Amino acid sequence: MSPITVVEGRRLSLTNLDKVIYPETGTTKGELVHYCTLTAEPLLAHLHDRPLSFLRYPDGPDGQRFFTKNVPPGAPAWVQTCEVPHTTSGPTRQVLVQDLPSLVWAANLVVELHAPQWASGAPGSADRLVLDLDPGGPATIVECCAAAAWLHDRLAADGLTVHAKTSGAKGLHLLVPIEPTSSERTTAYAKRLAVEAQAALPDLVVHKMAKALRPGKVFIDFSQNAAAKTTAVAYTLRARATPTVSAPVTWDEIAACTEPGQLAFLFDDIAPRLARHGDLLAPLLDPASACPLPSGPM
The missing domain is CATH 3.30.70.3300 (Alpha-Beta Plaits)
Structure with a gap:
């Protein structure tokens, strides 16, 4: 059975936490989820109200990767979403990661986080x-x-x-x-x-x-x-050879x-940098x- 954790009152099933995602460094999925919790304050601030696209790499950077703008199947009902207009295919729904439970849920999917240069209330x-x-x-x-x-x-x-x-x-x-x-x-x-x-x-x-x-x-x-384009958000992990x-x-x-x-x-450099500099992108x-x-x- 997958371990159940409670994050700010939300129950989450976290899977395969011992799985090595980055073989070159031996970094596990559990360490990636932990990184997101440690970095949650600035990460959530930069994700706020941004419709997200996910580059998923559940088997590591050398495994299958797939880019999705749609809400992933099985997303908890409490994960916020928003409607995003598209000129060719009509509106779609995308994820908004607005709180720590949603961030931990996304981290459990093993994703790069990408966002447009506009907020959900003002597309384009x-x-x-x-x-x-x-x-x-x-x-x-x-x-x-x-x-x-x-x-x-x-x-x-x-x-x-x-x-x-x-x-x-x-x-x-x-x-x-x-x-x-x-x-x-x-x-x-x-x-x-x-x-x-x-x-x-x-x-x-x-x-x-x-x-x-x-x-x-x-x-x-x-x-x-x-x-219609997106950019990797600040503090997101990347699907590279190392984390x-x-x-x-x-x-x-x-x-x-x-x-x-x-x-x-690397992911373990970020906490010391935040302690030294704070969030250098806070003016954004x-x-x-x-x-x-x-x-x-x-």
């Missing part, structure tokens, strides 16, 4: 802008840091404050709190930034996805601002990065931090 109205900096080998996160520094200053010139986190994979995510703006307009502005970055740093940056253009350069993916996390980082850390390992964080959650996108043609 972005309250943040995201730039996904993805290095093409042999480039690494070190080159991403150089591109990020240019983008930091460029965004500052438009009166915008940018925050950073590792993707938990190979690159960086840059996040900007903005006053609610249509996803179309946000995407257009993000594309303009990517085009400008390539013009300013032609040996470092590309803004087109074509694989032939990307070796040794940083692809600035602006497309995740589209209403890496999408971890907030400081601009000093970005400036000092000379080796990829300096900005690679404060409406007072949001600034308007610059006016003018996109």
